[in-house]
Amino acid sequence: MFTRLVVKANTYHDSVVLMSLTREIQRLAGIREAQVGMATDLNKEGVRKIGFSGPEVEGATPNDLVIALVGESEEAVDEAEKLIYLKLESKARAQTAQGETLYNSLAEAPIQEAGIAAISVPGAYAAREARNALKRGLHVFLFSDNVPLEDELALKQLGQREGLLVMGPDCGTAVIGGLGLGFANKVKRGCIGIVAASGTGLQQVLVIIDRLGEGVTEAIGTGGRDLRKEVGGITTLMGLELLERDERTMVKMVISKPPDADVREKVLSLLEQGSKPAVVCFMGEAGGKDTEKVRFAGNLEEAAVMACSLAGGRARQRLYSGEEMEVVAREAVDGEPVTGHLRGLYGGGTLCEETLCILGRAGLEVYSNVAWKPECLLADPEESRAHTCIDMGDDYFTRGRPHPMLEPGLRVPRYLAEAREPDVGILLFDVVLGYGCHPDPAGVMAEAVREAGNIARRGGRKLVQIAVLVGASGDPQSLGQQEKVLRDAGAVVLSSNYAAAELVARILRA
Secondary structure (H helix, E strand, O other): OEEEEEEEOOOOOOHHHHHHHHHHHHOOOOEEEEEEEEOOHHHHHHHHHOOOOOHHHHOOOOOOEEEEEEEOOHHHHHHHHHHHHHHHHHHHHHHHHOOOOOOOOHHHOOOOOOOEEEEOOOHHHHHHHHHHHHHOOOEEEEOOOOOOHHHHHHHHHHHHHHOOOEEOOOOOEEEEOOEEEEOEOOOOEEEEEEEEOOHHHHHHHHHHHHHOOOOEEEEEEOOOOOOOOOOOOHHHHHHHHHHHHOOOOOEEEEEEOOOOHHHHHHHHHHHHHOOOOEEEEEOOOOOOOOOOOEEEOOOHHHHHHHHHHHHHOOOOOOOOOHHHHHHHHHHHHOOOOOOOEEEEEEOOHHHHHHHHHHHHHOOOOOEEOOOOOHHHEOOOOOOOOOOEEEEOOOHHHHOOOOOOOOOHHHHHHHHHHHHHOOOEEEEEEEEEOOEOOOOOHHHHHHHHHHHHHHHHHHOOOOOEEEEEEEOOOOOOOOHHHHHHHHHHHOOEEEOOHHHHHHHHHHHHHO
């Protein structure tokens, strides 16, 4: 076995590019293990796990590129290293050919007419770059995670003083001025303005609004900690004030997990003082009492439908009627009883948590690696039990590996392992489209759906496979084609996570 460790000092590459490259190198013939990434603590832990240690690893900083390779021969390692350099150089040339100029820091970049700085660097340096952007008069979209809470508070307080939004850290999605940031869908412009602490939750609401024929003005991400008492909802409150002043925005929305009590009161008070109707979805919360200004939704689909009803001046029904869901349920089981357990494998953490809430309200106990109930928290995320839903975008699964929204194939081994379990009757998964996501996620999962169906048939049992397709007609992956690929493979395809969870409940109760 041949090993090679290369540390290139002060050589930065985007983490998304490096994660995809790592996956590509791992697939090469003759390569047993590979890690290509910036030398963050998490990535160095991954390098140690595949057998590298010593002062070169320990001395590397998040500014340094680390390449770790384990191969069956020296030739295989040589070829892999050459391919890494070739791919990184090709990426740089492509950016130059497209008119993009690479700068070593924000300080070197000409700001000109720019209004937002999108930052995706290791968490240890993200606050510094965000501070520099704010000082240069830019709003900040902070995709980076692992930013200390005290840094987040300081950045948001600075932004508040300067009248600048800090979206994040760990902000996965935003749509500003029609431009998607992070993982974002191509949706219609309209009159609904959204402030959301959730990435995939925001995407779900965006695509349902788009399907119902309405559109959005701005969709402002806040990061998941904004509504904690330590931060005080700074970005949420600033975003709502912005939407209140925006003449195009007719309806406001807030989407998040239940906030701290004091912050919740601030948000609702600001909505009540505003002149525009608002829809609030605090996921997992029992709900609030509707007022003349504020309506409360129990799930993401309901929130989107409420907003569209207010925007269009007419009442709208659910995305799927009760009769339609009855038909879907009958077709899904096709006259055969489903006696096994549910296993859900999600890339979208918010969608996974919403499913836990919906099934919990239906009286079904579901285990998870992100369960809110301590008694339902899995001791080992690798081992399911009874009804289980897993957030495979959680840090446990993405440490040193791409997120499932970038590489859905990472879920396939677990998906097929669950299909082989004789007590499993339902498989549930999400497929998220949009900019920043995998170019053909349905194609990847369709192969797994076919194989899972074959496994069940060979075992003489019924297996229902349900896909939540989060996408808009304008997305680059082609929504209609993605849906067709999944249906042809044997999956039941729904556009609403709420509807998918309800379908699971119907089947299990039956």
